[in-house]
Amino acid sequence: MSKSLYIAEKPSVAQEFANALKINGRRSDGYIESEQAIVTWCVGHLVTMSYPECYDPKYKRWSLETLPFLPKEFKYEVIPSVEKQFKIVSGLLNRPDVDTIYVCTDSGREGEYIYRLVAQMADVKDKAQKRVWIDSQTEEEILRGIREAKDETEYDNLSASAYLRAKEDYLMGINFSRLLTLKYGQNISNYLRTGKNTVISVGRVMTCVMGMVIRREREIRDFVKTxxxxxxxxxxxxxxxxxxxxxxxxxxxxxxxxxxxxxxxxxxxxxxxxxxxxxxxxxxxxxxxxxxxxxxxxxxPPLLYNLAELQNDCSKMFKISPDETLKVVQELYEKKLVTYPRTDARVLSTAVAKEIYKNIGGLKNFEPLAGFAAEALESGSFKGIAKTRYVNDKQITDHYAIIPTGQGMGALRSLSPLSAKVYEVIARRFLSIFYPPxxxxxxxxxxxxxxxxxxxxxxxxxxxxxxxxxxxxxxxxxxxxxxxxxxxxxxxxxxxxxxxxxxxxxxxxxxxxxxxxxxxxxxxxxxxxxxxxxxxx
CATH class of the missing domain: 2.70.20.10 (Topoisomerase I, domain 3)
Structure with a gap:
């Protein structure tokens, strides 16, 4: 009997898929299996790009003579610390009784890249591969994503952009880190009196941000109050x-x-x-x-939250870093409380707007905003939301804005005070669009x-x-x-x-x-x- 394999990015997400699919089979080492289906998971990245010495031992020694390093074909390898899970996943991907693979990694470029690398290293062939694209981890959304899953080839452009971004990071980091270290590392060591050559790390994003920070710091130091x-x-x-x-x-x-x-x-x-x-x-x-x-x-009312806008407000309101905000909202997402966090959209899709009353109705169970949610439903203002600036399919690339799902209220009791506050901020912004100016x-x-x-x-x-x-x-x-x-x-x-x-x-x-x-x-x-x-x- 043929089976479907569902591969998620994390164990916790895999368990949500198993729950939604009512898979009550045996839990083995690295996967859950029933008579009809198998659910497995990565643990973040299982595969990474190989260092230059894997191409040729001569690259192990840093030298100007071997720069620039520009391979015609890139090599990849399994990350040693997660090799065991890779072997489990690879074996499941190639099992003869598995005829359909449902890709359930995070619905974004990085999630796509994680799966593609695993499938590439596992040499997956002759299997139907379908992409599950969801905006939250509620049971209803998971089942919809599986039901409407598209062929994985529909996401080839997203995969190509992920590979390109990784190669760009790799080439810039490898070449410029070696070049600047060889040219200036000793000078920095002499200045700092460390006694050994200082490694200068260079990255596509890291170096640009560092430059912005330094320029701003110099402006601050040179500033004279008037x-x-x-x-x-x-x-x-x-x-x-x-x-x-x-x-x-x-x-x-x-x-x-x-x-x-x-x-x-x-x-x-x-x-x-x-x-x-x-x-x-x-x-x-x-x-x-x-x-x-x-x-x-x-x-x-302002537009809804995307990740950047939420990080900005949380920084001002709660004095937390953007990274801390992302961790909190990721937790809320995994607890089914909010939709997918890594989005740049600040509007809703037309499809979501049609059933937005469900999200509002769920907030009647959130005590701080229960009265506002009830008032929004009673006024019926949600019925015309599709004709407002808060709904625009053209402004959505991968995911719509971050909003409360209206579900997972039982998880509120386990939230830290900070997580509960961030959830309330998201919910208040969401409900405000159903109120008059x-x-x-x-x-x-x-x-x-x-x-x-x-x-x-x-x-x-x-x-x-x-x-x-x-x-x-x-x-x-x-x-x-x-x-x-x-x-x-x-x-x-x-x-x-x-x-x-x-x-x-x-x-x-x-x-x-x-x-x-x-x-x-x-x-x-x-x-x-x-x-x-x-x-x-």
Whole structure:
């Protein structure tokens, strides 16, 4: 009786396939077998590229005479530490009773490369080979992937790109590491006084990133802070204070002056003091509201997470490295909680959008977001998601965005606190796309006293929209931090240290918000005081 062989990238993934296929057969050394099927696994890479000395013993000694090393045909070998598992897998691939091989390694370039190398070394022939391409490890997705598996030749281009990338890495590493070590290794050793020749490692990615780090470090070391001085006026309409920032404008005594650091600051404190003295001499100290602009602003939910965006937010919120984020989200993927992590897409596919209610429904069992998930389902907003910017098949190469599967909730209890937080971040971003935009009322004020202009900006939230679900409690950096409905926030300032004016007065006072709405052009507003604030680049 012929059998199908399923080969996964890791033992844990192989077990998920066995569970989905209801394979309850005997577990042997390196595989699981029943009457109908066999499930086996790699342990990461089983095969690697051979070092130059395997081509010719002369390459073992590093010498300029043997460079560049550019083999016409590349050699490969089994990694000694996993040779036992390779022999098991190789034997299964070539067993006479196996007629179909299902390739279940990770659905990406590296997973494809891992299997192709094994099949190449095992010399697999006369077997039907099918590729299982899945976006999560839920039972439903695994069975779909097997059911819709395509012939392995459909992925030949992906395989070719994987081989090419590996050869590029290999040739650059072998040749440039040897060349630079032979040329400069001894000089570095002499400088460091190590007593032996220093090996200089070169890599396609490693060296480029190292160069970026070094250039940035040199900029930091060479940077000299430049102080500058801003003039801040405190205005008091109807006995409610707010701050306005002076900026140089046409008609100002300092318009395009060499004393300016930028349009809103001076190079020297004495110049700022001269301005405050001149304005303080004007009596009464009243400013005229020369312009007031009121407009509504709509802020839509952001696109979903890809790996890079998630790593960026986790770095800001939880102070963890990109590698740590990848490990966490890989764990969530293997526990069936989220979809495939190594994706560059930030949208969903049309096919997934049709059944997205299942993902939402599963989150009703996730206590922190149960109410939001229920609300999203009740509103029915998910029904039109396919017509929005969050669904676009053309923007998906291998996998769609990282989203919660809505399954595997039992695994939440075994997660570390950090993993649970990352899962919540992903789930909040996902649910937010089913909520309406946040709506703000923006006010931009321009006040003039003695031909000098002061500016103040406010933003009042009218409707929280998606922000009520997007906010991440307990994070150091909230990606969509928000004031409460009806609360104002000061929106002025620039990015330099000391220049943002965040401590605006009366920000949470409803009467102050109401007062903003009553201000009219030409209104006379008392200037209560002037202050100089020092900042630095």
């Amino acid at each position: 102080p500058f001085y801003r003039v801040i006026g405190t205005f008091s309409p109807q006995d409610m204070d707010f701050d306005g920032e002076w900026k140089s404008a046409p008609g100002s005594r300092y318009f395009e002056s060499p004393y300016l650091y930028k349009e809103n600051g001076f190079k020297e404190r004495k110049t700022a003091e001269a301005l405050t003295r001149a304005l303080s001499a004007v009596q009464p100290m009243n400013a005229v509201l020369q312009a007031i602009e009121k407009k509504k602003e709509t802020k839509n 946040a709506i703000y009322q923006k006010y931009a004020l321009e006040l003039v006293i003695d031909k000098e202009h002061f500016f103040a900006n406010f933003r009042v939230m009218l409707e929280a929209g998606y922000l009520k679900v997007a906010d991440v409690p307990g994070s150091k950096k909230k990606p969509d931090a928000k004031p409460k409905d009806g609360q104002a926030e000061n929106a002025s300032g620039d990015s330099e240290e000391g220049s943002a004016d965040s401590a605006q007065k009366n920000m949470d006072n409803p009467e102050f918000i109401a007062m903003l709405g009553t201000l009219k052009k030409g209104a006379v507003i008392p200037l209560k005081s002037l202050a100089i604030k020092e900042g630095e680049t």
